[in-house]
Amino acid sequence: MKHIISILMENEAGALSRVAGLFSARAYNIESLTVAPTEDATLSRMTIVTSGSDEVIEQIIKQLNKLIDVVKVLDLNDGRFIERELMLVKVKATGSFRDEMKRMCDIFRGRIIDVADGSYTIELTGSGSKLDAFLEALDKAAILETVRTGASGIGRGDRILKL
Amino acid sequence: MELSGAEIVIRCLQEENVQYVFGYPGGAVLNIYDEIFKQDKFKHILVRHEQAAVHAADAYSRATGEVGVALVTSGPGATNAITGIATAHMDSIPMVIISGQAPTPQIGLDAFQEVDMIGISRPCVKHNFLVKDVKDIAPTIKKAFFIAATGRPGPVVVDIPKDITAHLGHFEYPETVELRSYTPILKGHSGQIKKAIKLMLEAKRPMLYTGGGVVLGDAADQLVKLAHRLGFPVTNTLMGLGGYPATDKQFVGMLGMHGTLEANMAMQHCDVLIAVGARFDDRVIGNPQHFYNKDRTIIHIDVDPSSISKRVKVDVPIVGHVQSVLSEMNELLDAENRTPDTAALKAWWTQIEEWRGRNCLSYNRNSDIIKPQYVIEKLWEVTKGDAYVTSDVGQHQMWAAQYYKFDKPRRWINSGGLGTMGVGLPYAMGVQFADPKAKVACVTGEGSIQMNIQELSTCKQFHLPIKVILLNNRYLGMVRQWQQFFYENRYSESYMDSLPDFVKLAESYGHVGMNIENPADVEGALTEAFNLTDRFVFMNFITDQSENVFPMVPNGKGLSEIILAEDL
Ligand SMILES: Cc1cc2nc3c(=O)[nH]c(=O)nc-3n(C[C@H](O)[C@H](O)[C@H](O)COP(=O)(O)OP(=O)(O)OC[C@H]3O[C@@H](n4cnc5c(N)ncnc54)[C@H](O)[C@@H]3O)c2cc1C
Ligand SMILES: Cc1ncc(C[n+]2csc(CCOP(=O)(O)OP(=O)(O)O)c2C)c(N)n1
Numbered sequence: 001m002k003h004i005i006s007i008l009m010e011n012e013a014g015a016l017s018r019v020a021g022l023f024s025a026r027a028y029n030i031e032s033l034t035v036a037p038t039e040d041a042t043l044s045r046m047t048i049v050t051s052g053s054d055e056v057i058e059q060i061i062k063q064l065n066k067l068i069d070v071v072k073v074l075d076l077n078d079g080r081f082i083e084r085e086l087m088l089v090k091v092k093a094t095g096s097f098r099d100e101m102k103r104m105c106d107i108f109r110g111r112i113i114d115v116a117d118g119s120y121t122i123e124l125t126g127s128g129s130k131l132d133a134f135l136e137a138l139d140k141a142a143i144l145e146t147v148r149t150g151a152s153g154i155g156r157g158d159r160i161l162k163l
Numbered sequence: 164m165e166l167s168g169a170e171i172v173i174r175c176l177q178e179e180n181v182q183y184v185f186g187y188p189g190g191a192v193l194n195i196y197d198e199i200f201k202q203d204k205f206k207h208i209l210v211r212h213e214q215a216a217v218h219a220a221d222a223y224s225r226a227t228g229e230v231g232v233a234l235v236t237s238g239p240g241a242t243n244a245i246t247g248i249a250t251a252h253m254d255s256i257p258m259v260i261i262s263g264q265a266p267t268p269q270i271g272l273d274a275f276q277e278v279d280m281i282g283i284s285r286p287c288v289k290h291n292f293l294v295k296d297v298k299d300i301a302p303t304i305k306k307a308f309f310i311a312a313t314g315r316p317g318p319v320v321v322d323i324p325k326d327i328t329a330h331l332g333h334f335e336y337p338e339t340v341e342l343r344s345y346t347p348i349l350k351g352h353s354g355q356i357k358k359a360i361k362l363m364l365e366a367k368r369p370m371l372y373t374g375g376g377v378v379l380g381d382a383a384d385q386l387v388k389l390a391h392r393l394g395f396p397v398t399n400t401l402m403g404l405g406g407y408p409a410t411d412k413q414f415v416g417m418l419g420m421h422g423t424l425e426a427n428m429a430m431q432h433c434d435v436l437i438a439v440g441a442r443f444d445d446r447v448i449g450n451p452q453h454f455y456n457k458d459r460t461i462i463h464i465d466v467d468p469s470s471i472s473k474r475v476k477v478d479v480p481i482v483g484h485v486q487s488v489l490s491e492m493n494e495l496l497d498a499e500n501r502t503p504d505t506a507a508l509k510a511w512w513t514q515i516e517e518w519r520g521r522n523c524l525s526y527n528r529n530s531d532i533i534k535p536q537y538v539i540e541k542l543w544e545v546t547k548g549d550a551y552v553t554s555d556v557g558q559h560q561m562w563a564a565q566y567y568k569f570d571k572p573r574r575w576i577n578s579g580g581l582g583t584m585g586v587g588l589p590y591a592m593g594v595q596f597a598d599p600k601a602k603v604a605c606v607t608g609e610g611s612i613q614m615n616i617q618e619l620s621t622c623k624q625f626h627l628p629i630k631v632i633l634l635n636n637r638y639l640g641m642v643r644q645w646q647q648f649f650y651e652n653r654y655s656e657s658y659m660d661s662l663p664d665f666v667k668l669a670e671s672y673g674h675v676g677m678n679i680e681n682p683a684d685v686e687g688a689l690t691e692a693f694n695l696t697d698r699f700v701f702m703n704f705i706t707d708q709s710e711n712v713f714p715m716v717p718n719g720k721g722l723s724e725i726i727l728a729e730d731l
């Protein structure tokens with residue numbers, strides 16, 4: 001099953017490579033990984049999307065906790081949470097595509113953030129599956145380029161990952 | 164007054180009360196070596212290869228429980244150290260390895276003798292640090308010792324660029340360390356401990372399976388107390404030997420691939436298994452599907468949560484330090500004054516004695532070629548069971564583990580997890596420094612000894628009275644055994660040809676050499692060697708080439724599918 005794991009870790013050189021190294025050394029799978037500093041500049045927040053059996057996920061959490069730079073780990077799937085990912089898609093906007101792309105963008109509540117003669121750049125946020133759905137809905141021939149940030153996640157209500 | 168980075172390094176080591184630093188100099192650590200020259204608080208041991216420096220420091224730690232310290236230069240010095248570091252990491256040995264690094268402005272420019280030590284060592288250390296400012300040296304070294312020694316111990320690398328060792332800074336050694344991201348759990352959960360005690364008292368076929376954690380956590384006394392109080396059978400892993408006295412009647416021997424029949428059968432058939440500081444290694448439980456038994460309840464005490472339910476699902480996990488958890492168990496038992504199910508235990512012991520009666524470690528005692536098992540038995544007798552025994556990796560290692568009865572912890576020094584050939588001699592050096600008057604035997608094979616044979620020179624320089632017990636079978640015996648059993652006798656590259664004359668080799672370093680070819684001479688030669696209390700003696704025993712290690716649980720088989728010598 002897919003799991004979204006949130007990690008609070010020391011904002012130190014090498015911390016990211018320790019996490020990435022752990023996943024490759026132990027053959028855990030990484031679907032996406034995002035990391036950035038938090039409001040406390042000494043801490044980074046990382047979100048990893050991974051998948052595996054319950055036993056594998058249990059080991060992933062334990063192994064992450066074992067890393068000296070890791071302060072806290074939370075498996076968001078243990079409770080209610082919100083997942084968001086940002087995607088930028090450059091699409092063909094010539095001929096009939098020009099209206100079609102605008103229409104699709106509106107339906108998915110995206111925004112066109114750059115307009116050129118032959119293309120639009122659309123910004124879309126949502127869960128990974130919503131972004132997947134958007135790409136599915138587009139004519140393959142129209143997609144020129146996609147960039148996705150990978151998921152970020154946060155617990156709902158008072159589920160808070162903090163020091 | 165400001166000190167140079169190099170002086171600060173030395174002062175930190177002194178503050179940590181380090182007695183020995185095992186190392187090898189080079190460009191990036193010249194500043195540090197200059198400061199070593201000027202001090203006499205700790206001793207530097209110059210080895211002949213960085214791998215041996217790390218092994219020796221590792222063994223120093225295994226024998227004493229202190230943090231072992233090694234010092235190597237950048238580039239090739241650092242890469243040579245890696246095998247040693249990985250060996251210590253697999254067996255959870257607390258160490259600090261200081262490596263030199265190219266000067267900071269040159270890092271990343273393919274500088275002379277630059278290698279990304281942080282990157283290379285990352286998968287085989289507990290943690291590592293690159294020091295980028297002279298003011299960080301002291302806090303970093305303090306953290307390194309703290310991390311190495313606490314929780315599940317392990318090696319920590321501190322990589323110091325050369326320019327940092329020349330910069331000046333104020334020295335103050337921190338009294339304490341606080342790491343918000345690292346707080347090892349020491350005390351076990353009381354509720355879980357109570358639950359475990361209840362299960363133990365109700366057990367019909369209990370079994371104590373104890374490992375390296377008991378040795379590392381210095382909990383042998385607590386274990387003996389618990390076992391005696393309950394009357395349960397005890398088995399040790401290869402790493403746990405000595406954690407429970409081997410001559411005690413409740414001891415059923417080592418378990419696992421080359422464990423005894425009684426230990427493996429009891430492990431397979433017990434109804435309550437108490438795992439103490441042991442990690443259900445694949446060499447120990449064999450095939451996990453076969454090991455699984457729905458009628459068995461498993462209690463697991465370990466300081467590292469990730470050791471629990473990693474390979475085998477556990478019913479009652481107890482995360483904590485062995486010493487603390489076992490003490491709490493003993494106190495609870497004392498307070499409640501309850502006894503186990505004695506009738507069931509009696510029946511269980513009858514079963515175990517029946518397995519024990521098969522005498523799985525018997526071998527041909529009437530051979531006119533020296534049997535390796537016989538050498539180890541005699542070694543045990545001649546040293547009165549009180550030597551430190553280091554070993555290399557292979558058949559000889561298994562025979563040493565099976566036939567030398569270790570009654571005390573920290574006496575059996577070997578590489579279990581990584582299985583590194585070449586550790587034996589440097590391990591013996593580290594142990595001899597730790598206990599200069601002790602009897603130290605290095606049990607080795609003619610393959611393994613040649614992987615760090617250069618250390619004969621270090622042994623000469625420091626007058627180390629080690630006794631090398633070479634079980635010379637002219638084969639990479641462990642490899643040959645697998646080829647015999649599983650590759651239809653195709654002995655691909657496992658014969659050791661062109662061996663040196665070991666006696667002459669030893670003599671060329673000023674050591675004593677002995678060739679022993681006759682079983683009748685074994686005991687006399689050992690006695691003679693150990694009587695040479697101030698000499699290094701290299702004993703070359705010409706042993707039976709075709710001898711195999713039994714019992715054996717073939718790879719991928721279950722513990723009760725064990726093969727005994729008599730089966731073949
Ligand atoms: C050729 C060869 C053959 C081998 N055959 C066998 C064999 O037949 N049988 C066998 O047993 N092994 C064998 N081994 C060794 C095997 O590979 C493993 O190294 C060994 O079984 C692991 O021992 P262990 O489970 O005691 O764990 P260790 O590696 O010693 O780990 C210690 C465990 O204790 C925990 N711990 C550490 N400190 C504490 C503390 N203070 N409190 C609580 N817990 C703590 C750690 O977290 C860890 O889980 C063989 C090795 C070789 C090279
Ligand atoms: C560095 C290293 N290389 C290879 C191996 C694989 N290996 C395990 S045991 C063994 C044979 C050891 O031969 P020897 O030292 O003569 O001991 P014996 O088995 O004959 O007692 C080998 C090659 C290893 N464990 N370590």
Ligand SMILES: [Mg+2]
Nearest residue numbers: 608609638640
């Ligand atoms: Mg051999």
